[in-house]
Amino acid sequence: MSVPYSGNFSGYTATLLIVSGPLTASVITYRSSLFEYFAKHMTDNAASKSSGTPNQANVSISHVMNETRLFHPTDDFRSKAHVGSIDAYESLYAESISDTEAFWARQANEHLHWFKPFTKTLTWDEPFAKWFEDGTTNASYNCLDANIEAGLGEKVAIHFEGEPGDTRTLTYRDLHREVCRFANGLKKLGIVAGDVVSIYMPMIPELPIAMLACARIGAVHSVIFGGFSAEAIADRNHDAQAKLQITTDGGYRRGKVLKLKETVDEALEKCPTVKHCVVFRRTGSEVAMKPERDVWWHDLIADVSDDCPAAELPAESPLFILYTSGSTGKPKGILHTTAGYNLYAKRTFQWVFDHKADDIFWCTADCGWITGHSYVVYGPMSAGATQIIYEGAPNWPAENRFWDIVEKYKVTALYTAPTAIRAFIKWGDHHVDQHDLSSLRLLGSVGEGINPEAWMWYHHKIGNANCPIVDTWWQTETGGIMMSPLPGAIATKPGSCTKPLPGIVPRILDDSIDHVGVDEGGMLCIEKPWPGMLRGIWRDEKRFKEQYWSKVPGMYLTGDNARCDSDGYFWIMGRIDDVINVSGHRLSTIEVESALVSHPAVAEAAAVGRPDSLKGQAIAVFVTLKDGVAGESLRDELRKHVRKEIGALAQPDDIRFTSSLPKTRSGKIMRRLLRDIAAGKENVGDTTTLEDYSILAKLRSDDES
Numbered sequence: 236m237s238v239p240y241s242g243n244f245s246g247y248t249a250t251l252l253i254v255s256g257p258l259t260a261s262v263i264t265y266r267s268s269l270f271e272y273f274a275k276h277m278t279d280n281a282a283s284k285s286s287g288t289p290n291q292a293n294v295s296i297s298h299v300m301n302e303t304r305l306f307h308p309t310d311d312f313r314s315k316a317h318v319g320s321i322d323a324y325e326s327l328y329a330e331s332i333s334d335t336e337a338f339w340a341r342q343a344n345e346h347l348h349w350f351k352p353f354t355k356t357l358t359w360d361e362p363f364a365k366w367f368e369d370g371t372t373n374a375s376y377n378c379l380d381a382n383i384e385a386g387l388g389e390k391v392a393i394h395f396e397g398e399p400g401d402t403r404t405l406t407y408r409d410l411h412r413e414v415c416r417f418a419n420g421l422k423k424l425g426i427v428a429g430d431v432v433s434i435y436m437p438m439i440p441e442l443p444i445a446m447l448a449c450a451r452i453g454a455v456h457s458v459i460f461g462g463f464s465a466e467a468i469a470d471r472n473h474d475a476q477a478k479l480q481i482t483t484d485g486g487y488r489r490g491k492v493l494k495l496k497e498t499v500d501e502a503l504e505k506c507p508t509v510k511h512c513v514v515f516r517r518t519g520s521e522v523a524m525k526p527e528r529d530v531w532w533h534d535l536i537a538d539v540s541d542d543c544p545a546a547e548l549p550a551e552s553p554l555f556i557l558y559t560s561g562s563t564g565k566p567k568g569i570l571h572t573t574a575g576y577n578l579y580a581k582r583t584f585q586w587v588f589d590h591k592a593d594d595i596f597w598c599t600a601d602c603g604w605i606t607g608h609s610y611v612v613y614g615p616m617s618a619g620a621t622q623i624i625y626e627g628a629p630n631w632p633a634e635n636r637f638w639d640i641v642e643k644y645k646v647t648a649l650y651t652a653p654t655a656i657r658a659f660i661k662w663g664d665h666h667v668d669q670h671d672l673s674s675l676r677l678l679g680s681v682g683e684g685i686n687p688e689a690w691m692w693y694h695h696k697i698g699n700a701n702c703p704i705v706d707t708w709w710q711t712e713t714g715g716i717m718m719s720p721l722p723g724a725i726a727t728k729p730g731s732c733t734k735p736l737p738g739i740v741p742r743i744l745d746d747s748i749d750h751v752g753v754d755e756g757g758m759l760c761i762e763k764p765w766p767g768m769l770r771g772i773w774r775d776e777k778r779f780k781e782q783y784w785s786k787v788p789g790m791y792l793t794g795d796n797a798r799c800d801s802d803g804y805f806w807i808m809g810r811i812d813d814v815i816n817v818s819g820h821r822l823s824t825i826e827v828e829s830a831l832v833s834h835p836a837v838a839e840a841a842a843v844g845r846p847d848s849l850k851g852q853a854i855a856v857f858v859t860l861k862d863g864v865a866g867e868s869l870r871d872e873l874r875k876h877v878r879k880e881i882g883a884l885a886q887p888d889d890i891r892f893t894s895s896l897p898k899t900r901s902g903k904i905m906r907r908l909l910r911d912i913a914a915g916k917e918n919v920g921d922t923t924t925l926e927d928y929s930i931l932a933k934l935r936s937d938d939e940s
């Protein structure tokens with residue numbers, strides 16, 4: 236049963252839904268001190284600009300979506316949770332922001348191993364932060380030795396499932412041994428602290444092993460996702476001045492062998508700084524080995540010791556560089572350092588996933604992305620977690636592979652991306668229905684906004700209406716999750732990443748750097764430094780300052796837009812560059828897309844603006860339908876549907892149907908390319924991060940007529 240309810244908070248009307256049954260959804264009734272904290276600037280500002288015209292420079296982004304469902308954690312979940320009530324969250328948060336340095340100092344002392352304790356918590360010389368700088372630690376020690384000392388040596392660290400079905404199990408002691416051996420191998424090749432090591436591998440245990448071996452000796456890893464081209468590897472290696480390449484003879488993807496070594500060979504032709512290439516044998520396929528330069532992994536470690544003491548590293552030693560594609564121009568090498576990043580990954584993992592000793596955690600991200608760095612390697616491993624690593628595609632050999640793995644290993648917490656969730660919806664429920672998913676107690680989402688209807692599907696179909704969903708907002712640059720429900724404490728609203736984590740102070744500003752009002756969209760910024768924050772862009776201080784610290788004085792500019800509702804819940808509205816401006820009203824892409832996805836025939840949608848002589852911009856949408864649904868006749872119906880859901884202003888002008896959308900290799904929709912296509916441009920912009928080139932040709936020929 237559901238009962239609509241209308242209430243009025245500070246002059247803003249909110250309609251909420253009370254749903255009975257196992258979900259325990261209800262009206263939000265609290266008006267917390269925490270909300271007051273966020274709303275402080277917002278309400279003042281809203282009052283003073285309520286009659287502003289939409290064409291003013293400082294206009295905020297219109298919010299047209301009105302998601303009103305609310306889901307509380309069950310009493311059972313709450314009673315076992317580390318943070319089990321909204322009051323507990325609020326007092327943790329209040330403590331964290333009343334004296335942020337003292338808060339993080341206590342976290343660092345309690346949750347990291349220190350060879351030499353730190354005495355200085357933070358040196359903040361904007362935009363340069365140094366956390367715990369006079370202490371020494373080691374991230375590999377925190378992930379391995381510390382667990383063994385705590386009696387977890389025989390605990391399973393990794394259940395590995397290869398795409399062809401081969402499996403391996405590694406305990407923390409096994410992992411320690413493998414990491415030490417490979418670290419000794421790196422030393423044999425002359426790698427020392429500060430050297431950059433480039434890693435290009437499939438998602439097999441040797442990938443985290445290589446990362447942790449670098450961390451153990453103070454080398455800086457630069458992981459490049461195993462789907463990138465030779466050109467992309469060469470660019471990144473060149474920018475990083477990498478000394479060593481690590482790869483495999485190949486990897487399995489959708490039943491085929493990807494020839495990683497061949498790609499590396501092509502790349503290394505253009506990388507004079509790379510002196511050696513270590514090759515792990517994964518597939519047994521024939522590869523050419525270049526004498527002097529190339530060495531097999533197993534040969535390198537054949538005669539080394541099982542022990543390699545972790546180097547005592549200054550807290551601010553570079554831990555890794557991770558390249559992320561900027562919206563234009565060359566990729567940026569985002570730099571993270573040792574102690575602050577490690578602490579932030581560990582604590583956010585424990586808070587957000589409410590980690591328990593007997594959990595079986597599965598983050599489906601590849602270590603080629605920040606999610607794999609923070610929530611496969613450094614977070615879960617420093618928390619002594621048991622986790623799944625899966626090498627291959629979600630639809631190999633069939634579309635039920637993920638659910639097969641969940642059932643087989645009795646996964647308790649699953650962390651995946653909206654792009655995967657929308658693919659599962661497209662493929663159909665029958666792939667899920669054949670599996671017992673009752674081991675799951677928590678679900679997570681990351682990488683893009685999750686459309687409310689995809690959220691509902693995840694909630695019902697995968698979570699059996701019984702698992703909190705943590706919609707985690709963060710970035711490569713932030714190092715770890717910044718906003719997310721703490722699942723035992725914060726009721727969830729589909730599509731909202733809810734509230735900030737301890738120590739994080741988000742702000743929303745308009746173009747004139749004024750704080751926006753409640754429910755008004757603007758630029759999302761972060762006010763205080765936090766330990767996981769990026770320390771710079773590798774070898775490009777100017778770009779670091781310009782991109783993140785020049786527009787809004789004293790704050791980190793995230794590049795995303797967001798709004799905060801009357802309950803203090805945050806809603807990410809997409810990238811600043813993606814805003815669609817229709818007749819002076821600035822609309823967010825996710826809201827139009829979510830309205831389309833709420834139609835039963837639609838699996839996925841992308842909305843972009845195209846030039847329009849009357850309105851400034853018109854809305855063009857690209858729609859993927861669920862398997863087995865025919866498209867053309869739906870055009871009018873979809874227009875009407877969007878009009879009904881969010882209003883005439885957001886009604887799409889062009890609707891194109893497509894079997895798939897252009898995505899980056901990490902699964903994000905490339906709206907920039909779609910903008911060019913919608914505008915009829917012959918030459919679309921940079922396509923180097925595009926996952927499937929054939930989509931472009933298909934989209935161009937698929938005009939509305």
Ligand code: PRX
Nearest residue numbers: 681682683684706707708709710711795807
């Ligand atoms: O736009 C936001 C989106 O992904 C961006 C960060 O991308 P990347 O650095 O590749 O890191 C992805 C993994 C953390 C953000 O600026 N994004 C990420 N998570 C969410 C999101 N947008 C909405 N909701 C999210 N939960």
